[in-house]
Amino acid sequence: MIQYKINEIFETIQGEGSFTGQPSIFIRLQGCPVGCSWCDTKHTWDIELSDEVTKETLLAKSQETSQWATFTASDLYSLIIERGYKAKHIVITGGEPCMVDLTPLCSTFDNKGYSTQVETSGTFDILVPEACWVTVSPKVNMRGGYAILESAMKRANEIKHPIATEQHVDDLKALLAEHAIENTPVYLQPISQKSRATELAIETCIANNWRLSVQVHKYIGIE
Numbered sequence: 602m603i604q605y606k607i608n609e610i611f612e613t614i615q616g617e618g619s620f621t622g623q624p625s626i627f628i629r630l631q632g633c634p635v636g637c638s639w640c641d642t643k644h645t646w647d648i649e650l651s652d653e654v655t656k657e658t659l660l661a662k663s664q665e666t667s668q669w670a671t672f673t674a675s676d677l678y679s680l681i682i683e684r685g686y687k688a689k690h691i692v693i694t695g696g697e698p699c700m701v702d703l704t705p706l707c708s709t710f711d712n713k714g715y716s717t718q719v720e721t722s723g724t725f726d727i728l729v730p731e732a733c734w735v736t737v738s739p740k741v742n743m744r745g746g747y748a749i750l751e752s753a754m755k756r757a758n759e760i761k762h763p764i765a766t767e768q769h770v771d772d773l774k775a776l777l778a779e780h781a782i783e784n785t786p787v788y789l790q791p792i793s794q795k796s797r798a799t800e801l802a803i804e805t806c807i808a809n810n811w812r813l814s815v816q817v818h819k820y821i822g823i824e
């Protein structure tokens with residue numbers, strides 16, 4: 602049975618991409634080697650053995666930390682029931698969740714009538730059931746040296762690209778052309794709510810008939 606390394610579990614409103622506005626249960630996995638300089642979850646990058654805590658300690662934490670604890674898929678389902686969460690949509694994020702096989706995790710929730718979504722950089726094989734909604738946020742030239750996989754670009758149900766500069770837009774256009782992506786919905790997400798990034802995203806969305814994703818949760822001050 603896979604022991605997933607979990608950083609946090611919380612219920613909120615999905616603030617990004619096609620499911621924006623959907624009440625969702627977020628399962629955040631620990632660990633990511635990709636190294637995006639502007640990453641808003643840097644506390645999830647390292648898996649330090651000294652940061653492993655008990656399930657109880659993890660569930661009691663009230664701030665962002667690099668602490669993690671292991672849970673099986675059925676532990677996570679039991680927790681969600683115990684906490685009385687009402688959302689029926691599960692978002693698996695991180696960190697980079699696709700460093701591990703997410704099939705048992707998604708299947709556990711599929712079998713209980715939940716929908717599932719994974720947020721991934723597309724730099725690892727995406728091991729999820731067919732029904733899982735896959736959001737690929739392709740990463741180009743990040744510090745960790747990982748590259749986007751062809752299989753990830755093809756599997757994506759949506760492509761959500763963080764941008765702040767024209768270069769980021771050019772990188773995305775090159776990726777879409779290289780992988781012959783034509784019908785997948787494309788979202789531009791301004792990096793860190795910067796006003797120039799937001800203006801650029803708006804004008805680029807209009808020019809290309811792409812969609813805008815503005816990380817709604819940050820504007821309304823929720824998790």
Ligand SMILES: C[S@@+](CC[C@H](N)C(=O)[O-])C[C@H]1O[C@@H](n2cnc3c(N)ncnc32)[C@H](O)[C@@H]1O
Nearest residue numbers: 639640641695696697720721722738763792793
């Ligand atoms: C924190 S990542 C975790 C999942 C996975 N590692 C990935 O990159 O898709 C979740 C989403 O937030 C985006 N993101 C991270 N930091 C951001 C920032 N400062 N501004 C806008 N989007 C950001 C990522 O590109 C990704 O779409």
Ligand SMILES: Nc1nc2[nH]cc(C(=O)O)c2c(=O)[nH]1
Nearest residue numbers: 614615616617694720818824
């Ligand atoms: N509300 C909310 N929506 C989100 N969508 C993607 C998130 C992520 O960190 O992956 C995220 C998050 O952290 N909070």
Ligand code: SF4
Nearest residue numbers: 633635636637640722
């Ligand atoms: S791939 Fe995702 S979690 Fe990893 S550094 Fe980039 S944005 Fe952060």
Ligand SMILES: [Mg+2]
Nearest residue numbers: 641642694824
């Ligand atoms: Mg986030």
